[in-house]
Amino acid sequence: MTRATCPYCGVGCVVEVKVQGGQMKSIHADVEAAPNFGMMCPKGALLFKSDDASRRLTEPMIRDEKGGPLRPATWAEAIRKVADGIKDTLTQRGPDAVAWYGSGQLDTEASFLFTKLFKGYLGSNHTDTNSRLCMSSAVAGYVRSFGSDGPPTCYEDMDLADTFFLIGANMTANHPVLFNRIRRRRATHEGTRIIVVDPRRSKTAEFADLHLAVKPGGDVALLRLLAKAALDRGDLDLDYIEQSVEGFAELKQQLDELDVDAMLDACGVPAADIEQAAEWMGGGRKLLSCYCMGTNQSSRGTDKNTALIDLHLMLGQVGKPGAGPFSLTGQPNAMGGREVGYLAHQLPGYRKVTVDADREALEQAWGLAEGSIAAEPGRPAVEMFDAAARGELGVLWVACTNPAVSMPDLDVTQHGLRETPLVVVQDCLKDTETAAYADVLLPAATWGEKRGTMTNSERLITRSDAALPIPGEARTDWKIVCDIAQAMGFHGFDFADSDEVWDEFRRLTADTLCDMTGITNEQLDQHGGTHWPYPAAAERPTLRRYVDGVFPTPSGKARLSTASYEPTAETADDEYPLNLTTGRVAQHWHTRGRTGHVPELNRFAPHPVADVHPSDAGGFGLVDGDLAWVESRHGRALAEVSVTTNTRPGLVFLPFHFGDTLHPETAANYATHRVVDAISKQPELKHAACRLVAAPNETFANLDEGSRNA
Ligand SMILES: Nc1nc2c(c(=O)[nH]1)N[C@H]1C(S)=C(S)[C@@H](COP(=O)(O)OP(=O)(O)OC[C@H]3O[C@@H](n4cnc5c(=O)[nH]c(N)nc54)[C@H](O)[C@@H]3O)O[C@H]1N2
Numbered sequence: 001m002t003r004a005t006c007p008y009c010g011v012g013c014v015v016e017v018k019v020q021g022g023q024m025k026s027i028h029a030d031v032e033a034a035p036n037f038g039m040m041c042p043k044g045a046l047l048f049k050s051d052d053a054s055r056r057l058t059e060p061m062i063r064d065e066k067g068g069p070l071r072p073a074t075w076a077e078a079i080r081k082v083a084d085g086i087k088d089t090l091t092q093r094g095p096d097a098v099a100w101y102g103s104g105q106l107d108t109e110a111s112f113l114f115t116k117l118f119k120g121y122l123g124s125n126h127t128d129t130n131s132r133l134c135m136s137s138a139v140a141g142y143v144r145s146f147g148s149d150g151p152p153t154c155y156e157d158m159d160l161a162d163t164f165f166l167i168g169a170n171m172t173a174n175h176p177v178l179f180n181r182i183r184r185r186r187a188t189h190e191g192t193r194i195i196v197v198d199p200r201r202s203k204t205a206e207f208a209d210l211h212l213a214v215k216p217g218g219d220v221a222l223l224r225l226l227a228k229a230a231l232d233r234g235d236l237d238l239d240y241i242e243q244s245v246e247g248f249a250e251l252k253q254q255l256d257e258l259d260v261d262a263m264l265d266a267c268g269v270p271a272a273d274i275e276q277a278a279e280w281m282g283g284g285r286k287l288l289s290c291y292c293m294g295t296n297q298s299s300r301g302t303d304k305n306t307a308l309i310d311l312h313l314m315l316g317q318v319g320k321p322g323a324g325p326f327s328l329t330g331q332p333n334a335m336g337g338r339e340v341g342y343l344a345h346q347l348p349g350y351r352k353v354t355v356d357a358d359r360e361a362l363e364q365a366w367g368l369a370e371g372s373i374a375a376e377p378g379r380p381a382v383e384m385f386d387a388a389a390r391g392e393l394g395v396l397w398v399a400c401t402n403p404a405v406s407m408p409d410l411d412v413t414q415h416g417l418r419e420t421p422l423v424v425v426q427d428c429l430k431d432t433e434t435a436a437y438a439d440v441l442l443p444a445a446t447w448g449e450k451r452g453t454m455t456n457s458e459r460l461i462t463r464s465d466a467a468l469p470i471p472g473e474a475r476t477d478w479k480i481v482c483d484i485a486q487a488m489g490f491h492g493f494d495f496a497d498s499d500e501v502w503d504e505f506r507r508l509t510a511d512t513l514c515d516m517t518g519i520t521n522e523q524l525d526q527h528g529g530t531h532w533p534y535p536a537a538a539e540r541p542t543l544r545r546y547v548d549g550v551f552p553t554p555s556g557k558a559r560l561s562t563a564s565y566e567p568t569a570e571t572a573d574d575e576y577p578l579n580l581t582t583g584r585v586a587q588h589w590h591t592r593g594r595t596g597h598v599p600e601l602n603r604f605a606p607h608p609v610a611d612v613h614p615s616d617a618g619g620f621g622l623v624d625g626d627l628a629w630v631e632s633r634h635g636r637a638l639a640e641v642s643v644t645t646n647t648r649p650g651l652v653f654l655p656f657h658f659g660d661t662l663h664p665e666t667a668a669n670y671a672t673h674r675v676v677d678a679i680s681k682q683p684e685l686k687h688a689a690c691r692l693v694a695a696p697n698e699t700f701a702n703l704d705e706g707s708r709n710a
Pocket residue numbers: 009010134167168169170171173174175197198199200202214215216217218219291292293294295329330331581582583584585586587588589590653686
């Protein structure tokens with residue numbers, strides 16, 4: 001038996017892998033072990049069937065000319081090509097032409113070393129990741145309200161809350177083990193209430209005591225109405241506000257002057273339902289809010305986050321058992337990536353590139369000359385690909401992510417990949433949509449084959465071990481970074497193993513807000529996991545943050561915002577009368593690298609299905625089961641139509657899992673757009689104006705298998 005952290009969602013389930021005859025035979029979870037205590041979802045339980053040897057990239061490959069064929073290469077040749085390409089680009093075009101696009105699925109060790117190489121040694125802050133499409137509004141929200149990233153809450157709060165406010169999160173599909181925990185609480189604690197805010201009647205909404213079918217993008221209007229109701233009901237915790245919160249007078253004035261009718265119209269939720277929700281959220285009941293992409297993937301993502309945190313601060317529901325604003329992480333190590341500072345504005349240990357002392361601390365620790373780290377933030381993901389499309393990049397190194405499916409507005413993204421002279425793709429599969437653009441393919445070891453560390457949604461750090469040998473010539477991600485850094489002549493990358501990398505990173509967190517100096521390799525091997533903060537001098541890890549009501553802001557108080565409702569970037573009009581939202585189904589993980597090859601999962605979702613309300617389908621001449629193009633101003637995506645009242649009139653829901661390897665023009669992201677939140681730079685993947693066009697001559701090869709969104 002080998003212990004590993006599930007490579008899928010941010011719940012971070014710890015599982016036991018059983019190997020027999022050189023193959024994975026089964027996956028179990030230990031009932032005693034945190035964080036999942038014996039629970040798993042079908043995706044996790046079927047992991048042992050998810051490795052498709054025929055698709056594995058087991059040797060480096062090189063394309064000698066753009067668009068030409070790939071050929072096998074030795075590591076020496078591939079490393080040389082990447083190292084020389086970076087060196088030449090730096091000399092000829094400077095550090096702004098060198099970029100890395102990574103992933104919240106890399107382990108902490110690899111994410112840390114990519115950050116160290118690019119920001120420290122190459123002088124390029126152009127490192128960003130798919131977390132920009134995922135968690136950056138949550139980061140911006142926490143920083144704006146609390147002065148620091150990182151959730152205040154932990155999973156134990158789900159065993160203690162009275163009211164769950166799930167906004168923009170379809171937890172039955174996407175954080176299933178946590179949703180089970182919430183349901184267990186309701187089953188065993190009388191009076192527990194679950195409120196779900198989602199424009200769709202998702203499976204999660206079906207379990208709710210109250211479903212608020214908010215208009216797409218209407219969350220800030222709803223949250224302000226809830227704050228006003230709390231104020232009017234006398235539910236505010238004035239002592240807490242007095243001691244721990246600033247900005248109350250301004251927000252109160254905003255609420256006093258709130259145009260209630262306009263806000264009711266903007267959110268589309270009946271006033272009586274808002275009153276009911278306010279009653280269940282107030283009265284001193286322990287309130288736990290869980291939120292995810294419905295709040296983050298918005299041109300108002302930071303405002304949505306802070307308006308929610310404002311509500312918690314005014315109700316005094318922060319830093320108490322069973323209470324708090326809990327941002328659910330999507331990927332298994334997106335939290336760890338934030339800790340190592342892999343986003344374009346960050347540095348390891350929750351430091352920032354713009355802070356002199358932060359840069360100096362790392363330059364000293366790494367033995368680099370003063371000024372080695374650039375003081376300007378790099379380009380966030382969408383800008384990075386925009387720059388690529390303008391021909392401004394010489395090297396783009398993509399690791400552990402499939403942007404040719406997952407980035408918004410794919411035409412621009414794919415153009416950027418074509419325009420960049422040296423595209424390096426580091427993946428465990430050879431035939432991803434992004435690999436089609438690679439000039440060098442670097443074969444990576446994947447889950448189950450390597451040792452490494454991850455941090456889940458509740459700041460719990462766990463360690464995975466290798467159950468199987470690494471196939472062929474593949475190497476671990478952290479080792480590939482070291483090999484290339486060393487080929488460029490850099491010292492500081494001569495680690496004997498991944499434990500040494502962890503030790504270097506851990507020490508760099510000393511005296512920072514995410515201090516992990518107490519979390520040694522030995523400890524990670526003994527325990528199921530350990531929360532941070534955990535300074536070496538502390539007796540135990542910190543389960544909940546801000547319990548003393550003191551926040552890492554200049555005044556020590558949390559900050560209320562005056563965020564106000566603004567519509568989505570695109571709104572429906574005569575030409576494009578519908579609103580497209582995109583998201584996930586329970587069976588698939590992102591671009592289906594694994595789940596697309598597990599028959600038990602794929603059978604239920606073999607191709608994209610667009611949920612369309614009956615009042616909309618007829619107008620476009622469509623009936624259930626038809627194929628149609630979901631068309632926007634940016635492009636179109638093919639899907640099977642499911643006519644269902646689970647979506648609001650005017651709203652089309654399309655999963656983004658399917659890329660061109662399934663069928664040309666199926667990716668939802670051909671139809672999404674590139675507008676980002678002004679603060680977090682997260683793209684608005686949840687809203688684009690669209691229309692439907694019947695596609696009677698199209699077919700999916702596997703149409704007979706049938707499927708319906710979960
Ligand atoms: N099965 C599965 N699980 C996953 C993943 C996966 O690919 N598959 N991916 C993981 C990752 S990386 C992430 S980030 C998470 C994402 O987890 P979630 O955020 O739960 O997933 P989504 O389906 O993207 O979006 C959630 C909901 O937001 C709703 N929504 C759309 N617009 C709005 C709006 O304006 N307001 C509100 N309140 N809601 C809106 C959608 O209808 C949808 O039901 O899941 C993780 N878990």
